[in-house]
Amino acid sequence: MTAVFDGLPARADQAAAFLKGLASPHRLLILCALAQGERNVSTLIAETGMAPTSMSQHLAKLKDEGVIDVRRDHRTLTYFIVHPAAVQVMDVLHAHFCGSLQAD
Amino acid sequence: MTAVFDGLPARADQAAAFLKGLASPHRLLILCALAQGERNVSTLIAETGMAPTSMSQHLAKLKDEGVIDVRRDHRTLTYFIVHPAAVQVMDVLHAHFCGSLQAD
DNA sequence: TTTTCAATTTCGATATTTATGATATGATCG
DNA sequence: CGATCATATCATAAATATCGAAATTGAAAA
Structure with a gap:
């Protein structure tokens, strides 16, 4: 019974x-843009419309992860x-949140 | 140029x-269990191994969402x-985190 | 109707996240 | 070399999330 979830907690953390x-929201917006192709920071x-400092911090976090x-x-x-899983989650x-035939 | 992401911020928030x-981690553990079938709180x-209070709080949050x-x-x-999207994300x-042929 | 059991709500302490302004880095142009 | 442009880092304050202990609800058994 205690073994049902053996090893799961570690994976759950990851x-x-x-x-x-x-x-x-900010990072999803960034990923939304990057999903359409690579971008430099100024373009992002x-x-x-994000502040440069904020952009840098969010990019750093996404990169760290x-x-x-x-x-x-x-x-x-x-x-x-x-990250392949990121693309799949996106x-x-x-x-689910943008409908299926939207141009964006 | 300002129109490129029209309407996106709202959806990004959602x-x-x-x-x-x-x-x-706690909520993923809960969802991992629920993914195998419905459960009552005591079973979860x-x-x-979570504390009852913590369990209630996490269940409430998942329910609110x-x-x-x-x-x-x-x-x-x-x-x-x-939530169908929750199943897909799981x-x-x-x-990606549990390999493909794990019993769990 | 009183007790009991399952689960939730409330509350306060701690930790994490986020935004913002100021400063710093590092590559390039003159 | 010195100026400049693109971006990152630092510092700090405000907002948010998390956890545990104690008290509470609400349905059902006695």
Whole structure:
């Protein structure tokens, strides 16, 4: 009986940390943009209307969590999604909160 | 350019609130159990080892968010998952954090 | 109707998250 | 080298989430 969930708590911690990484309106907006293709920080700021500091912090969090990664192009930093589960979660969210035939 | 994300912020808020509802190790443990079938509170407490107060609070949160619902059976309350997106997210998490051929 | 059992609500302490302003880094252009 | 542009880091305050203990509800058994 105590064995029913053996090992689960550890995985639950990981999974919860991953979900927390996505669970913010700002970060979802960022991921929504990145889902359409990689973007540099200035572009993300322009598209989302977020403050630069806030953007940096959210990008850092997503990067720490392994959801996105960066590449340096000349003077700008280009971010892109790298976590497969993140893409799948975004798909689920899109289907449920944005309808199925929306252009966005 | 300001129109690129028209209407998105509102949906991002909803989606983020939904994700926040799931984003806790305790609540994932609860949902893991409920994914295998409905359960009453005592059973959930026994299976997860959580304190009763904590269990109630997490169940309340999941219910507020529309993820689960309750039914009263004689003297006990039986909870079950009702949100389709929650099931899908759990599937994604399971595939990525628990491997694909685990009994759990 | 009194007791009992299952579960919830309330409350206060602690921890985590978030936003914001100021400062710092680091690559490039002149 | 010195200025500048893109972005990150630091510091702190405000908001939010979490946990445990004690008290409460509400249905049913006696």
